[in-house]
Amino acid sequence: MNKSNNIDKPKKILALSGGVGGAKLALGLAKVLAPEQLTIVANTADDFTHLGLTISPDLDTVMYTLADLNNKELGWGLANESWQAMDAMSALGGDTWFRLGDRDLATHLVRSQQLAAGESLSSVTTYLCHRLGVKHTLLPMTDDPVRTRVKTAGGELAFQEYFVREQCRPAVQGFYFAGIDSAQPQPQWLDLLQSEDLAAIIICPSNPFVSVDPMLQLPQVRAAMKASAAPVIAVSPIVAGLAIKGPAAKMMTELAIPATATAVAAYYGDLLDGFVLDQSDQSLQTEIDQLGLATKVVPTIMKTLDDRIDLATAVLSFADQLFTDSIAGKH
Template identity: 40%
Template sequence: MRIVALAGGIGGARFLRGLLHTAPEADITVVGNTGDDISLFGLRICPDLDTVMYTLGGGINEEQGWGRADETFTLREELAAYEVGPSWFTLGDRDFATHIVRTQMLDAGYPLSAVTEALCDRWRPGVRLLPMTDDRVETHVVIEDDAGKRAVHFQEWWVRLHAGTPAQSIAAVGAEDAKPAPGVLEAIEAADLVVLPPSNPVVSIGTILAVPGIRAAVAAKTVVGVSPIIGGAPVRGMADACLTAIGVETSARAVAAHYGPDLLDGWLVDTADGATAGDLDGIAVRARPLLMTDLEATADIARAALDLAGELRP
C-alpha cells in the first residue's frame, strides 16, 4: 500500500510512528511543511522536517517532542556570551550539527529535497521524507501590540510570543510562486491513500496545501484526516490561535468543514466529540480515542484511519 502523509511537527511525527507500527510494509511518503523554516545564526533550520526525521529515526527528545535526545547547550551558552541572539529559539549542540550540514549543502547549491534525503541517510526514518517545496515559503503572522502592527515570522509569534498576541492574519509568503518539490506530486498521484495526521490545519497542513498543485493532487485521492482538536481544544500547541485567525471555530467538526468535502473523504474525531460530530456533507466521520498516549494507542489511531480509508476507497 502506498500512503502519502502531509505532516507538520510533533503531532504529525508521532502519528507517523503509529502508522509505521501498524503498517510496517506500507510505502510511506511524508510531505513536510517548510513554512516554519527559519534562518538563525546564518544556519537554515527546518523544525518540522527535523521533528519528523528525529522522531522516526530514534533521535528525538521524547518528553519535549522536538529537538534531540541527550542534548547539550554549549553553543547556546557561548552565543549568549557573545551577546549574539536570538535567545528565544532553543538550539542544542546536536541539533546545531544538523543545521550546519544542511546549510553547507544548501550553500553548495543542493535543493532542500536533496539535503533532506542526505540527512535521512543517517536517520533512516523508514519513510521517504520530502519537503513540500524546494522554494522559499515563509509563514508570516500579522500582529498588533505596543510595538505597532507588523508581520513577524511564524516562529517569532509561536515560540517567542507563545501566540499570546492574537494573529490578525496568517500568510504563507512565497507559496503562490512555489513549486512542489521533486517527487511530491508523483507520490500523491501514485498513492492509494493520503492521510492528514493531527497536525496544525492552518500553519502545517494548510501551508502544504497552499503550494500550487498539491491541493488538487490530494483532492483527487482518498483522503482521511485525524482531528487535532479534541473536546474543542488542540491536544498540544496553539492551533486554536491559528484557527481563530482564519475565522474557523476550534472544533473537530469545523476543521473538517474547513478542509472541505472536496479534499476530505474521511475524518476521525475523538470519542469526546463523537456525539456532536455526525457525518458531514460528503465526509464520513468516525469517533475513536485520539489521544496519542503511547505507541499502541497511536498505532490504533493510524489503523482506524487505514480502516476508514478501506471503507471509502473506490
C-alpha cells in the same frame, strides 16, 4: 471526485505532517507500513534562517521522531541534548531566543553546508535521514523557499518569531505564505499524488492554518488531491475544544472560528472524503456527517507508542473501507 483505482497494485500511503502532533501519527504509520509503502511530506513554511543556518523545524521533528532520537517529553529536539553553545552565545550577548541544542546544531550545520554547495532541500533531507537510519521516505513539501507570515494587531511576524520568541501571545488576524505562488511541489510528492498506486492521503493532526495550509496552497496540490482516486482523510487536531499541541485552538478563537473538530472538517471542506475525531467529540459526528464526510470515532490522543500505532491502524482501516466503498460505487 473520481474514486476508482487499480487495486492489484501495491498500496502506497501519503501522510502530510506538521511538527509534533503530525510526527506522532507519522511514527505510528511507519511502525505498521513498510518503507516502500509510506511517504511523509512535511511542512517547510516554518523554515527560517537563524544564526546563519537554515532551520527546518517540522522536517527535523518528523525525522528525529522516525529515528527514535527525539526528546519524547518535549516532542521536539533531540534526547540527551546539551546547551553549551547557547550558554556561550548568551555570555557573548548573542541571540538565544530560538534555542538550538549542541547535537541539533550539527543537523543545521550539515544542512546549511550542503544547501550552500547547491544541493536541494530534498536531497539534503534524504541524506540526513539515511545517516540517522530513517528508512521511510520523508520529503519537504517544496525545494523552494516559502515562509509563513503571521498578521497581528502589532504588525506582521515571521512564524518562528510569533511561535517561539513571542510564545504565541499576539492575537492573530490572519496568515499568508510568502513565495507560495512561485514555489513548486516537491516532484516525488506530486508524482505520488498522480499515481494510481496511491491508496490513501492522510492529513495528520497538525495545525490546519500554519502546518497543513502551506502544503495545500502550493500550485497543483489541491487539484491533484481532489483528482486522486485515493481517499483523503484528516485526523482532527482539536479534541474537546482544545489543541493537543500548539496554538491551533487559540488561533481559531481569534479568527472567529469555533474551536471544534467540526470547524476543522469544514475548513478542509470538499478536499476530504473522511474525517477522524476523538471519542470525546462523538457528539459532533452527526454534524460532521452532514458536511458530506464519512467519519470515524476513535481515541486520537497519542501518549504512548501503542497509542500511535493504534491510531495509525484505525486510520488505515478507515481508508481501506472508503477505498472499497468507492470501488463499489457507494461514494
